[in-house]
Amino acid sequence: MTQLFFSDHSIMEAAPPLVIFGAGGLGREVLLLLQQLNEAQPTWTIGGFYDDQPPSSPTVAGLPYLGTSADLNATTEPLAVVVAVGSPSGRAGVVRRLTAPQLSFPVLVHPGVALAAHQRVELGEGCIIQQGCILTCDIVLGSFVFLNLGCTVGHDATLGEFCSLMPHANVGGAAQLGTGVYLGTNATVIQGVCIGENALLGAGAVAVRDLPANVTAVGVPARVIKYNK
Template sequence: MTTLFFSEYEAGETGSPLVIFGAGGLGREVLLLLRQLNARHPTWDVRGFYDDQPPTTPTVAGLPYLGTAADLNATAEPLAVAVAVGSSASRAAVVGCLTSDKLTFPTLVHPQVEPDADQRITLGEGCIVQQGCLLTCDISLGRFVLLNLGCTVGHDAELADFCSLMPHANVSGAVRLGAGCYLGTNATVIQGVTVGAGSTVGAGAVVVRDLPAGVTAVGVPARAINSEL
């Protein structure tokens, strides 16, 4: 696994070819992120979009639709890939299908989320951190973690692979999110709570006690609606 410390964060080479997998709304938001990164430091030559569900038009936000995951695996040139898929499970499935050794998965962090050595933050490959996010210190993000607009992550938090935080989700200090957790818009997990792998926290819910794996929890305080909790 590629792990990046914020103290080691630096832009890639100028003109590096990159494609976006996911031709929907999140894909267009990731394209905006890439353009914002390029405005700060010209890095990415964004070639277009791949998706197993072709868009209704031949172009998306002015860039061409290039094909499916199978087409992407057949590339003859090295390509960086940003996986713009919001669902944790679907994102993991896409990454599992992208097996070509020509493909790499850069970590993309909005330029306003300034890297700072004193934060002691690690990020796995393929992470996407969008505009307005706030991360404090001693935080670990696994592979392909998505922090959508305006999320907060507190001290000593650990977010395992393929976690997804939707806009303005809040993770307090010392929280543990298992692999593939999904936090809806404005969801909150309070200090020291653990959420098991594959669980979903509904929009606006507040998690005040540990949740097991594989449940969906809603409300304030959050209660699992598909278990006996």
């Protein structure tokens, strides 16, 4: 996994054209994020949407549907891709399918989110950070982490690749989330708690102690109700 400090993403040279993989509701929200970024600093030329499940109409939010992952892999020119898939496993599956060397996966951070070099926040490729998120300092986000609206991440927290935080999820200081963890809306991981890979913490749940990998946990305090395949 390649990781760069946020300051390395702050200045871009001639960004390539960009497309969104995922033609559903999250794809339209990502389009809104891109439009907000362009309003703050014109950067991206947005070509349209790709999805392996074609939408019901030839356009999505006024932009064309362009094809499947196979079509995207056939591109011969440099192209930036944003993977707008909320499920960690679904997002990982898309990334595995997108193998063309011309494709790159930029970091997108809402212009209202404070991220300066002195915060020492490390971001992997393909991360998406939506409006209203708060990240403090000395934080590591692996590749393709998705923070939905209004999430908070405290000092020294580590989020593994493909983690998904739904709106207003909270990660306390020094907490550790393994690869592919999913936090539902308003879920909270208390300071110092470790969540195993591919675990799912339900909406509103509060993890006050470590959770193993591949489980679903709900409630306050969170308790395991299911072991996932």
